[in-house]
Amino acid sequence: METRYMEYANLLKQKELKSTPQRVAMLGILDRKGHADIDYIYNEIKKDFVSISLATVYKNVNTMLGAGIIQEIKVPNQKSKYEITKHKHSHFVCEKCGEVYDIDVPKKLDVELPEGFEPKEASVMIMGVCPSCK
Amino acid sequence: METRYMEYANLLKQKELKSTPQRVAMLGILDRKGHADIDYIYNEIKKDFVSISLATVYKNVNTMLGAGIIQEIKVPNQKSKYEITKHKHSHFVCEKCGEVYDIDVPKKLDVELPEGFEPKEASVMIMGVCPSCK
DNA sequence: CTCTATGCAAAAACTTTGCAGGGAT
């Protein structure tokens, strides 16, 4: 849909990055899939950009990571996945199919840190079995 | 110390793995350092086993991971680190120096999962600044 | 028009594999 296209374009421009069709397509793929690894993005985008280079996908992932437009999720037993940066949330990872699901962080988790540790960010990851795999 | 050496040897035997000097040394390095990546292990162990192969380090890491003797910690912005498997705990990662610290999980964190999701394991990672970097 | 992004190819970085000899049980 056109609206979405504009959203991605503006998102890029806000971060002082050029809005290219390839980047917009990558964001579209991430938005639709939720969480995707490099190979997924590459295979999807090839459907529309037949001659796109894997190097371009890597470069854009790194560029958009640097700009904070997307984020990396390091998942146990699989390659890193990427998602569009959104409000703070946690992840549920299915240990059967590898799918990643967003879950809401319930509340500030009260962790007792030793003296001198200054927390900035907390992330919770829950491993388990998802509905489709049960 | 001999005691430690025996511990590692027994640990390996319990898991039906052969106790070799290289493996024992790797466990010693992990025990002393707490959390180390492949390169750290390799560089440390080379001090005692001058001709050890990087391939052996990889093989042993994978073997001991498979046996559950050690665990992989996927850290943001750096290579995976490994630690000897111990009681359940969480990690604090310093975003300045990259050091990983063990912290105690305070209590069962009550996360509300949607219908059909079956949680098995939860892990908490806190990013921030450690005492030495402040 | 200027400067960044793309595509391609090559290089670098990282990890695994195959095999012969050595070592643990």
Place this chain on the structure above:
DNA sequence: ATCCCTGCAAAGTTTTTGCATAGAG
């Protein structure tokens, strides 16, 4: 004696880089 482990070299994977051309602002 058997079978696993080690070290070496080679192969496989994954990611980055350099450069010429194309494209965005």
